[in-house]
Amino acid sequence: MATSEDRLQAQAGQLWWQAIQGGRQYAGPPVRCRGTRQDMGDRHHLHQDAGGLCLSGGGDRPLLPPSGGLVDAEPPDDPDLAIKAGRHLCEELLEPLQDHWGRIAIRSAYRSCEVNGFCNAMQRKKKAGYTCASNESNFAGHIWDRLDVNGHMGAMACVVVPSFWANHQEQGDWQILARWIHEHLPYSTLYFFPTYWAFNIGWHESPKKSIKSYAEPAGTFTP
Numbered sequence: 036m037a038t039s040e041d042r043l044q045a046q047a048g049q050l051w052w053q054a055i056q057g058g059r060q061y062a063g064p065p066v067r068c069r070g071t072r073q074d075m076g077d078r079h080h081l082h083q084d085a086g087g088l089c090l091s092g093g094g095d096r097p098l099l100p101p102s103g104g105l106v107d108a109e110p111p112d113d114p115d116l117a118i119k120a121g122r123h124l125c126e127e128l129l130e131p132l133q134d135h136w137g138r139i140a141i142r143s144a145y146r147s148c149e150v151n152g153f154c155n156a157m158q159r160k161k162k163a164g165y166t167c168a169s170n171e172s173n174f175a176g177h178i179w180d181r182l183d184v185n186g187h188m189g190a191m192a193c194v195v196v197p198s199f200w201a202n203h204q205e206q207g208d209w210q211i212l213a214r215w216i217h218e219h220l221p222y223s224t225l226y227f228f229p230t231y232w233a234f235n236i237g238w239h240e241s242p243k244k245s246i247k248s249y250a251e252p253a254g255t256f257t258p
Contacts (some may be wrong), residue, residue: 176237
């Protein structure tokens with residue numbers, strides 16, 4: 036008998052596959068979140084409601100999926116910090132990336148400590164489908180509402196660029212995208228994966244300028 040955990044994981048997988056196949060960020064209807072809205076410039080807004088955070092573009096089209104999809108449903112411990120870090124991630128990395136390459140698909144973005152901690156615990160138990168690092172290593176990464184050990188803020192998302200994948204599927208082609216980001220965007224960290232050339236892209240107020248990959252050629256990449 037399927038558990039609620041199984042159902043949520045299946046739902047997330049279905050939304051992700053639809054987004055990739057359709058070249059869209061979120062394969063659902065437009066979402067208008069209720070509650071307090073923090074303006075984030077002309078193109079995107081970060082909303083907080085009872086379900087957590089929703090990040091929307093112009094006209095309330097979602098940039099990140101709403102709660103119940105691929106984004107954490109837990110509200111942040113520090114909403115102001117999450118909003119501030121997320122704004123940098125959006126304005127300086129995600130929006131310019133999308134402006135150049137077309138619509139992007141978001142696999143994972145903000146996570147609460149509770150959800151990330153659960154995912155990491157499942158990974159340590161060798162449960163399939165869980166790939167989260169520890170909470171401490173994700174502060175100022177996927178955990179937007181916590182400063183890192185040095186007191187710096189940051190935010191990270193895992194994304195796919197469908198238009199790039201459609202045209203660059205040879206071994207090592209991920210390096211083309213990595214080089215473009217390195218030359219044009221103020222990223223902190225990039226970490227590429229073999230599937231669809233998905234990658235973690237992080238903004239940080241003390242950027243590392245680090246590019247690593249699980250995709251071949253694996254390891255550290257120096258453009």
